[in-house]
Amino acid sequence: MRLTVIGAGPAYSDAAGAVGACYLVRSGERAMALDLGHGAFAGLAARIPPESLETIAISHLHPDHFVDLVPLRHYLRYHVQPARRARVDAHSELAVRLDALHAEPGFTAASLEVVPLTPGSRSVGPFTIEAVRVAHTADSFGFRVSDGPTARGLVYSGDVGRAGDLRVLVRPGDTLLVEVSFGPGPVPPGAMHLDGPAVGALASETGAGRVLLTHLLMGRDPAATIRSVTDRFSGPVELVEPGFEAEL
Numbered sequence: 533m534r535l536t537v538i539g540a541g542p543a544y545s546d547a548a549g550a551v552g553a554c555y556l557v558r559s560g561e562r563a564m565a566l567d568l569g570h571g572a573f574a575g576l577a578a579r580i581p582p583e584s585l586e587t588i589a590i591s592h593l594h595p596d597h598f599v600d601l602v603p604l605r606h607y608l609r610y611h612v613q614p615a616r617r618a619r620v621d622a623h624s625e626l627a628v629r630l631d632a633l634h635a636e637p638g639f640t641a642a643s644l645e646v647v648p649l650t651p652g653s654r655s656v657g658p659f660t661i662e663a664v665r666v667a668h669t670a671d672s673f674g675f676r677v678s679d680g681p682t683a684r685g686l687v688y689s690g691d692v693g694r695a696g697d698l699r700v701l702v703r704p705g706d707t708l709l710v711e712v713s714f715g716p717g718p719v720p721p722g723a724m725h726l727d728g729p730a731v732g733a734l735a736s737e738t739g740a741g742r743v744l745l746t747h748l749l750m751g752r753d754p755a756a757t758i759r760s761v762t763d764r765f766s767g768p769v770e771l772v773e774p775g776f777e778a779e780l
């Protein structure tokens with residue numbers, strides 16, 4: 533599989549051009565996306581016809597992870613001829629949220645086929661997507677994506693307040709694409725996000741092959757964040773930005 537980072541921002545940023553979460557995963561000629569946060573649609577569409585995606589898996593219903601389903605919906609309805617529908621694997625509340633945003637019942641269903649997420653494994657095209665519930669919001673999931681039973685996987689945290697919730701997904705050698713909102717830490721009480729020490733401990737305990745850090749809040753020091761992970765994990769650690777690519 534090949535990973536392309538489309539967007540790696542948190543919910544707000546002062547970095548010009550920052551966009552919300554979106555990760556393109558390819559297996560040969562086939563592709564899927566993880567999340568479609570604010571501002572991510574254009575970067576996605578610049579790289580691949582969005583209607584060719586097997587699915588877009590949405591980790592949870594915070595706008596920095598799903599709100600660019602709105603431009604995707606308009607693109608499918610008004611640009612693609614004949615109009616197409618796209619598959620979205622997401623919490624069953626998704627259509628209610630998007631319909632309410634537009635005060636238009638049926639807004640979502642017109643162009644998006646929402647397949648409700650539940651914990652467990654599902655096959656979509658060449659991809660196996662495993663989902664677990666994670667502590668963040670009541671509708672939050674973490675994912676492992678792979679394209680074969682012995683293939684190395686990509687474990688994506690979404691947003692998560694307990695690193696241990698991801699442990700069941702990780703197999704030795706997997707790549708962890710994991711949020712590190714609070715940088716070197718600590719995480720303030722009650723904030724359902726991670727810091728570098730928690731990510732490093734998870735990677736070390738699970739035998740992960742490498743760590744890709746994302747979703748760093750503005751004002752946090754990138755170098756100190758990476759150090760807080762490498763203090764606990766001896767494998768490669770990078771902080772990703774839009775345009776980052778990796779073979780998994």
Ligand SMILES: [Zn+2]
Nearest residue numbers: 542543596691
């Ligand atoms: Zn987020």
Ligand SMILES: [Zn+2]
Nearest residue numbers: 592594668691
């Ligand atoms: Zn969130």
